[in-house]
Amino acid sequence: MQQVIDCEYYYGNWTLSQGAYSVHIDDQIISDDKIHEYRVIHDDGMINKNVRGINFRNCTISRVPQGLTKIFPNAKFLQLSYCKLKSLKREDLKEYSKFTDLTIIFNEIPFIPGDLLADMKDLIGVWLHDNKIQIIEPNLLDGLINLKACDLSNNLCIDMKYDDLEEDKGNSTFGELRTEIRKVYENSPWRKIHLENKTLKAENEILKQNLKSEIGNDLEEIIKVDDFKDFTILVKGEKFKAHKLVLAARSQTFAEMLKKNLQIECLNLVDISSKIFREILNFIYTNEFPKSNEIDFIQLFIASRRLKIEKLIHFAADKLIDEISPENALEILKMSNKYGNEKLQKKSFDEIKKILNNIKISDDLIKDTEKLQKMLEVKIKQNKIMEVLNEEMSKLLKE
Secondary structure, three states: OOOEEEEEEEEEEEOOEEEEEEEEEEOOEEOOOEOOEEEEEOOOOOOHHHOOEEEEEOOEEOOOOEOHHHHOOOOOEEEEEOOOOOOOOHHHHHHHOOOOEEEEEOOOOOEEOOOOOOOOOOOOEEEOOOOOOOEEOOOOOOOOOOOOEEEOOOOOOOOOEEEOOOOOOEOOOHHHHHHHHHHHHHHOOOHHHHHHHHHHHHHHHHHHHHHHHHHHHHHHHHOOOOOOOOEEEEEOOEEEEEOHHHHHHHOHHHHHHHHHOOOOOEEEEOOOOHHHHHHHHHHHHHOOOOOOOOOOHHHHHHHHHHHOOHHHHHHHHHHHHHHOOOOOHHHHHHHHHHHOOHHHHHHHHHHHHHHOOOOOOOHHHHHOHHHHHHHHHHHHHHHHHHHHHHHHHHHHHHO
């Protein structure tokens, strides 16, 4: 799925550069680790090449976002805070090898590998405090000859920082911090388990991925045949056969229904088209998102909400955000008000405010779609009148 990220510009107070022109990404679900597109309104006279800092905050992120350096080629500072990040690896940071400031704080990262920063030789500052770190490999800071600050405070296994950038030097020297990291590792109750599992982890990961692939392929095959299918879904007169176990595992709605009555063999779904349900059933079995651009994503969102399939809900919402326009903004706002999606509410309401650009609109109107509809109708009439007047003015100027 192509990822679109909404960005706002700001002048960040980065430790290494006060007031640096930066982009801020707030409160978004980064569902794909490669960012292909972005949506940002620059300050006057600014373009992508002027961006120095990239800041993610309060997002949901499973991996450090990839592809940003192609969009902002001169960026040098990266920050991820309160993003629920649970894993951090060397390969996640490879594209940021020229960055000088790395700030990953207030996340949920239990383990820091020793080679994490091996490709970031230009680093001047590293901030990894408040991450719930339980174990750090002792070679973390090896080769970082330009490093002037490293903050590892408020973690489970270590509470220390080195800072040669501020007047307050922190509570240790660089050498003392490296010694503490080694000491913490040697004394860690997790060290023995970590060493024993390090080799097995790679082998297990390969087996795990192979197993996932095999299971996925098997599920793709069993959807094609009716053998052992024990459940029928009726959608607009069309019959879809499926397996109760698969449906319950992938849809909370099916799970709740089957828990109440496992003997049920048929369900009639109203208000969902067969085309939409066919895409949903394919996702249930293959985990593949709909690829067609002809899908009605409003209906897909509503159906996914009804069947309580979280990944598909987020997918449909992201697609709708990409497709918000003056023509559909009100419809999407009505739908998001009804089914409760704050992100869609905000984006569609912002689009409506752009249409009514000369009118000051209270945020309280986000729920009053009837009034908004009347205002849009008046705006359309106003625009038509202005078109007529402009044509008459053009004729007069030509005479």
